[in-house]
Amino acid sequence: MTPADTVLRYLGVDDFGATRTAAGKLTAPIFLRLFYLCYLIDWKSSLERGKRLSNFTWRRANWGPYSPELLSAIVPALNRRALPASDLPAGDKEIVGSILLKWGNVEIDTLRNIANSTYPLIVSEHDSVLDLERLAGQYRKDFKPAQKISA
Amino acid sequence: MISRTAAVFSSIRAFAIRHSWAMAIACLESTERNGLLRVERQMLQSRLAPLKIILGALEKHIASLDAATGEGL
Numbered sequence: 001m002t003p004a005d006t007v008l009r010y011l012g013v014d015d016f017g018a019t020r021t022a023a024g025k026l027t028a029p030i031f032l033r034l035f036y037l038c039y040l041i042d043w044k045s046s047l048e049r050g051k052r053l054s055n056f057t058w059r060r061a062n063w064g065p066y067s068p069e070l071l072s073a074i075v076p077a078l079n080r081r082a083l084p085a086s087d088l089p090a091g092d093k094e095i096v097g098s099i100l101l102k103w104g105n106v107e108i109d110t111l112r113n114i115a116n117s118t119y120p121l122i123v124s125e126h127d128s129v130l131d132l133e134r135l136a137g138q139y140r141k142d143f144k145p146a147q148k149i150s151a
Numbered sequence: 152m153i154s155r156t157a158a159v160f161s162s163i164r165a166f167a168i169r170h171s172w173a174m175a176i177a178c179l180e181s182t183e184r185n186g187l188l189r190v191e192r193q194m195l196q197s198r199l200a201p202l203k204i205i206l207g208a209l210e211k212h213i214a215s216l217d218a219a220t221g222e223g224l
Contacts, residue, residue, distance in 0.1 A: 043224060102222070117218035143220065 006088075007038060007054045007096070008073055032063070033108060034074060036115040039065035041099045043118055045092075046136035053092050058130040064116050065130065119143070 038054060045053035056067040088096065103111055115121065119139040120130045179195075181187050 040224060047224070113214065114218055114222060114224065116214040117216055118224050119216060119219065122214060122216050143216075 007041070008034070008070075031071070031074060033111060035065055035067065035070060036108075036111045037099060037103060038067070038070055039115055040103060040118075041096055042132055043120065043136070044099060045095050046132040047139070048095065049091065050133060050136065052132050053095055058120075058132060060121055060124045060126055060128050060130055062126060064112060065121060 038056060039058060042052040042054055042056060042058065045051060054070075056069045059066045059068075103114065120132060120135045123135070124130055179187060179190065
């Protein structure tokens with residue numbers, strides 16, 4: 001699994017610094033955006049490869065996916081240079097790149113909606129741990145065949 | 152005295168479901184023996200109209216699995 005700070009550095013977390021206040025403090029949107037993006041990366045990785053990309057533990061908060069490891073990794077990652085894509089393993093690079101390409105620059109509401117409509121957040125109780133690997137298996141088993149039938 | 156309609160519609164339970172379009176399922180129960188036999192489409196439509204309005208208003212605020220599955224997530 002890729003450590004939290006590596007994922008954040010690949011995301012170029014300091015680019016999100018435009019959302020700082022005049023006093024240099026980070027505003028809520030940067031945290032939310034990173035939570036949503038990193039969660040989508042882990043969910044996509046779980047769906048496609050059966051394992052998360054990062055070592056984050058995900059929980060379901062009122063507003064969406066929450067990870068204490070990610071929260072504590074954001075601030076230290078801010079002043080470090082972004083990692084080039086080549087530093088990530090090929091499979092990781094593809095997943096991170098596809099999420100960033102599609103969702104990296106969308107409005108925060110759009111990002112929130114897409115993250116909150118994923119299977120783990122739909123079926124899990126508030127404050128429960130999201131076992132993405134197990135939920136991905138359940139999702140593939142229960143929903144993918146149904147989608148093929150209805151298509 | 153309980154009206155005939157009220158007896159039929161003693162309970163309505165509704166679920167908002169989305170599967171490419173907005174849909175609601177209403178479960179009707181009657182306290183009156185064979186009361187459901189008298190349920191007519193026109194009666195249902197008029198009684199469920201407020202529910203339809205409420206669901207329509209809530210639709211944008213309800214996370215739908217379709218949004219994520221449509222994006223391969």
